[in-house]
Amino acid sequence: MKDAVNPPLPVLVSPVSVTAGAVLHSADFIRHRLRAGGRDSIVLYAGVQINGTPHLGTNVMQSAAFLLAQAARERFGVAARIRFGALDNAPYETRACPETGSLYERSYRQALGGRRIEELVARHYGGLFDELSAATGVGYEVETYTSQQSGHAFREEFLASLGLMDTLRWVLAPSSGTVPVNFPCPQCGWSQKFGERTELLSAGDQEARFAAFCLDHGKYLVDVTPATDAFIGLTTLHRNLVKERVAARDDALPVIVKGADWAPGCRLLDEAFLCYPGTLPPPRLFTPVVLCDSGAKLSKSLIRQGAADLPAATEPWMLDASVWEGTVGEYARMLLGLVSRMLSEPRHFERGYTTREVARLMGRRGPGPSGGAG
Template identity: 75%
Template sequence: MNATNLVKPERTPCPVPVSPVSVTAHAVLHSADFIRPRLRASGLGRVVLHAGVQINGAPHVGTNVMQTATFLLAAAVRDRFGAEVSIRFGALDNAPYESRSCSSTGTLYERSFRHVLGAPRVGELVRRYYGGLFDALSDATGIPYDVETYTDQQSRPEFRQEFLDSLGLMDTLRWVLAPSTGTVPVSFPCPRCGWTQKHGEDTELLSADAREARFAAVCLDHGKYLVEVTPGTDTYIGLTTLHRNLVKERAAARDADALPLIVKGADWAPGCRLLDEAFLCFPGAVPPPRVFTPVVLSDSGAKLSKTLLREGTADLSAETEPWMLDATAWEGTVEEYARTLLGLGSLMLSEPRHFERGYTTREVARLIAGEPG
């Protein structure tokens, strides 16, 4: 796609989705209103929306729908409540780039995108997959944004302090973050080669208090090594998905001048039940407000995902265009792509019952084409 400045398009008529009555009918007239109680209670005039960015391959339409919805939600929060808003996207450069296993034990080791490619090439991936689109969406909505990698997030003192605080409550947290097993592993890349034990089987917590934690870990090539985590050290911290999100969200809540609003796809709702319970393990803590965006589904009803696409089990309809599976296959300009997503996202956000649901790729194609139901 060609990155050029987006000119706000004239809205074209779109067909209306046929959506069931929402359980929030009459209580919520716009999905942005989910934030109203917390915004009023906080007395704050600034809101920072937090959303995610995957860099382990080109995004599909479901990912871009979530990100477009984030810009539209931010604009709605600004316009409805008069709040100052911005968006912070977290780029997951900790995603596995390569893996190997121990020949004798089968223990799996991984190296992340950050440890294989380095910061400059990770930045290039972010710009390639999202830079032009995010700039176009920002121009159209007037909402500023920034992108921060997980590597940068975990290096901040507030993140590291929240991680240390979570260790002090782990006897309780572990049955919330992993209710089936009670095991919440932590991993640390080998300081010499960057390989890390995926499930942290041999990572041992030696000591921990409010200011410092010491661990022992094992590298397939270099054997045992020791790591120390304090708010000021540069030790790279690898956490499970729920543990990582808990620490990130608690770190975001440390900003006394802004209310954090967590934006995730609706498939995250079960996990966020556990995250909210994890927040309540901290004395006096309150989970952040959340808004869940529509997900894009295959014909089978399964969420469109890179795993299903890679496995060839996505069960896609004939109406599924190549660009829906790989945004870089869009044949037009980036402003045309942004206009398409903004029109689709605005339609979804027009009523809560249209926002609180999923859409198959077949339905997405129909709505974009403007065909009647």
């Protein structure tokens, strides 16, 4: 009778992976770095975009981070915790110069302010992270990009990257060699997206001076030292390089957790690391990506713009976690169950899953009505 009420979940079938026979669990990819460095603790780093409600793919990556940290603790006997970087530098609004077409943008941080950013983080991730932490016994912390870039270590690494930019620019931007930096206008918070009118005037180990331009307030100067508070806007690869260089200063082994769609970009990050004498890039763990029927990554923005179709068997909560029918605790348990199955073998973890396949694995026959947030 019980089996009729709770039938077994559908079987998960994956092709043989390159690492089949060599790796029993995806956490084992970091074993050699733990042994080589003699570390007794690890910190897993993952990013959180603060630009709207999360979708399933984002929450799969976050759940995987907790489960990977738990597995590392149990398999290697090390302390493990997670540090989520809340990217409050995502663009909130954009405008174009009427004469040149050059784009200017204002980030969530500049548009909303610190208190509203904290509210967004708490609303979209606080309850879920607390549930995942309680279930796995893994602690976590959330730090905004604004806070990260204001630290002495970040600014020191940023200044160091300027000294290596003749080499780094062809790694971080191999097609153009242009790695822009932008600084929000101190009066209005707008900055030039691609930094066409941002000029490096001088640079040294402890200080750099830039000239930038605002559509409304004209030219302004920015001085960057380890102690100044100017907001530093960097390209995605440049920002991640600096953040990972800062993470490498920690006594714990830094482990970078990203969706598998990041793998091509990490090739460039790893090469950028090697531009620094005597350094190695951090170990990386890539989590499954949730896909559309076409095989492309599930993208709310493309669907909203009409550039991609809503995939079949995509339930409302897969695109917007806030309409999950039930409590946050039930959502967390669903995620942990789903991602635990993915982690049961590396071949299951080293692949993508369409929303249709996720629904099948959950034993759900199709989309149902959306409900309120848990």
